[in-house]
Amino acid sequence: MLGPSQPHVLATSYHSPQLEVDLKLNTNESPLTPPEGFLREVANQIRRSSLNRYPDRQAMELRTRLGELHGVGAEAVFVGNGSNEVLQTIFLAYGGPGRSAWVAQPTYGMYAQIGATTRTEVVSGGRNQHGELTADTIASDVSMVVICDPNNPTGMVEPVELRSLPSMRSDQFFLVDRAYHDFDQREIPEWGGENVAVVRTFSKAFSLAGLRLGYVIADPAVIDALYGIVLPYHLSALTQVVALTALDWRQELQAMVGVVIVEREAMISRLASMGLSPYPSATNFILVDMGVHDAHELWQLLLERSILVRDASQWPGVGNGLRITIGTPEENARLLSALEEVLS
Ligand code: PMP
Numbered sequence: 001m002l003g004p005s006q007p008h009v010l011a012t013s014y015h016s017p018q019l020e021v022d023l024k025l026n027t028n029e030s031p032l033t034p035p036e037g038f039l040r041e042v043a044n045q046i047r048r049s050s051l052n053r054y055p056d057r058q059a060m061e062l063r064t065r066l067g068e069l070h071g072v073g074a075e076a077v078f079v080g081n082g083s084n085e086v087l088q089t090i091f092l093a094y095g096g097p098g099r100s101a102w103v104a105q106p107t108y109g110m111y112a113q114i115g116a117t118t119r120t121e122v123v124s125g126g127r128n129q130h131g132e133l134t135a136d137t138i139a140s141d142v143s144m145v146v147i148c149d150p151n152n153p154t155g156m157v158e159p160v161e162l163r164s165l166p167s168m169r170s171d172q173f174f175l176v177d178r179a180y181h182d183f184d185q186r187e188i189p190e191w192g193g194e195n196v197a198v199v200r201t202f203s204k205a206f207s208l209a210g211l212r213l214g215y216v217i218a219d220p221a222v223i224d225a226l227y228g229i230v231l232p233y234h235l236s237a238l239t240q241v242v243a244l245t246a247l248d249w250r251q252e253l254q255a256m257v258g259v260v261i262v263e264r265e266a267m268i269s270r271l272a273s274m275g276l277s278p279y280p281s282a283t284n285f286i287l288v289d290m291g292v293h294d295a296h297e298l299w300q301l302l303l304e305r306s307i308l309v310r311d312a313s314q315w316p317g318v319g320n321g322l323r324i325t326i327g328t329p330e331e332n333a334r335l336l337s338a339l340e341e342v343l344s
Contacts, residue, residue, distance in 0.1 A: 006117055022306040023334060025325040028152070028180075028285045030207035032256050032328070038249045045241045055237035058227070062240050065247050066215055070190075075220040078227065079235055079243075083179055083201040083214030088114045090197055090216070093225045094144055094173045095120030101144040101175075104133055106317035108152045108177065120144070124316065133158050135165050140172070148177040149191070150184050153312050153323045155281030157184055166193040173197070179204055180283035182257050183264075194219045204284055206246055206253050213243045260284045260326045267326060270336050274343060285325045287312060293343060295320045301342040307335055 016026045063074035070077075080086040091114045095101050100121040103111045115122035123142050128134050131154065138145055145165075149158040166174045174196045182205030191198050197218040203209035216226065246253055264281055271278040277289035290298055299311040299322060310323040326332065 016310055017308075019303070019308055021303070021308040023327065023331055024308050025327055025331070025335060026308045026310045026323075027209070028204060028283070028325045029209045030204065030256055030260075030284070031326075031331055032207055034207055034246075035249070035252050038245065038252060041249070042242050042245050045245050046238060049237050049241050051237060053237075054233045055235065055240055057233050059235050059240050062235075062243050063215075065244060066217075069247070070217050072217060073220075076217055076223060078216040078218070078223045078230075080214050080216075080230070081235065081239065082203060082212040083177065083199050084110055084114075085212075086199050086214040086216055087111070087175070087177065088118065089226050089230055090175050090199070091115065091118040091120055091144075092229050093222075094175075099143040101146055102139045102142040103146045104137065104151075106151075106153055106312075106315055107146070107148045109315065111146050111148075126317075131156060133162060135162065135168075138162075138165065140169060142172065144173045144175055145169075146175045146177070147191075148179075150180045150282040152180065152283065152285075153287050153310075153315060153318060153321070154279050155180075155283040155285055155287055156279060157186065157282045160186070160188050163189065163191050166191070166196045170195055175199065181205075182254065183261060183284050184282040185261065186282075190217075192217075194221070197222055202243065202246060205257050206250070207256060208242075208246055208253070211239060211242050211246070213239060213246075259329070263329060263332050264326045267324075267332055267336070271339075274340065285323055287318070287321050287323050290320050290322060293320075295322050298322060298339075298342055302335075302338055305338045305342075307338055309335070 059079050060074055062079055063077040067074050067077045080089055095118050097119045100123050101115050102123045102125055104127055105124050112122050123139060125137055125139055127137055147158060176191045176196060177199045179201045197216050200215055202211055202213040267286060268278045271288055276291060279287045295313040296311055302309055312318045312321040312323045
């Protein structure tokens with residue numbers, strides 16, 4: 001029998017176990033379900049949509065509304081089923097055989113996986129002694145540069161000066177993953193340029209990970225290239241309708257962002273006072289170096305208390321770390337007291 005052409009191990013290496021637990025702090029979702037009024041409006045809108053018909057293939061209304069949010073036209077917006085799919089589409093368009101993509105470790109594991117499945121050579125680079133990227137650390141002899149800003153799993157932002165790099169490297173393509181943008185409180189100009197794709201998602205600050213909506217803001221020529229390879233009707237009518245409704249309810253859906261930021265800072269102080277080393281974070285999670293304690297063992301002990309965090313200890317460049325998603329104040333209090341218990 002003919003086997004698959006893709007090595008199976010790739011698809012299983014990154015993913016977090018989906019376990020039934022009381023407290024799920026492992027995949028950087030929002031701890032809050034969307035408000036009742038939003039769900040009612042979604043139901044009304046779905047009732048009005050013609051599900052017997054194919055959806056708008058170009059998702060023009062959604063792209064127009066997202067464009068308004070970013071001060072660009074619909075021709076500068078691409079939409080997909082979650083930002084992972086969007087990342088894969090970019091790799092298909094700008095990577096592939098004979099092309100290379102540079103990623104800085106530690107970073108989001110899907111870049112390496114998507115690189116492998118799209119047959120793009122992935123080149124891993126490092127950071128300076130402060131854990132930051134600088135223009136010198138970013139290879140100039142690769143086709144694509146992938147930057148996760150703020151970065152997963154460290155939670156840290158990259159230096160603002162880097163945003164001028166794409167204009168000096170016009171022969172390279174820059175993929176900038178801004179999944180956690182809304183938790184970064186710096187008021188600075190967004191990444192941009194003809195050779196830059198800025199990737200965003202509804203999974204984090206919009207509290208809609210279940211929806212699967214991601215999008216790209218880029219030059220219209222880049223957007224055309226992405227639409228040139230994506231399957232027809234790839235974004236369902238349901239996704240389009242829910243995303244449009246989410247834009248009407250943006251303020252309500254994103255209301256938890258402020259709470260998460262306050263909780264994040266309080267959690268960082270508490271973790272440090274326990275003798276652990278939390279990284280600074282501009283996201284909805286914290287990477288914590290567990291010091292003398294064994295991160296994997298702690299992960300297991302927390303799981304026995306029905307708390308699921310992310311064991312990051314096997315990830316490249318992380319060391320002895322756990323990554324903890326910020327939950328509601330009650331959830332965070334429960335995590336902290338469980339952690340105190342297992343550390344003692
Ligand atoms: N990029 C980064 C940096 C992420 O952390 C995640 C989710 N963990 C994603 C992209 C994918 O998000 P989604 O596919 O839900 O939009």
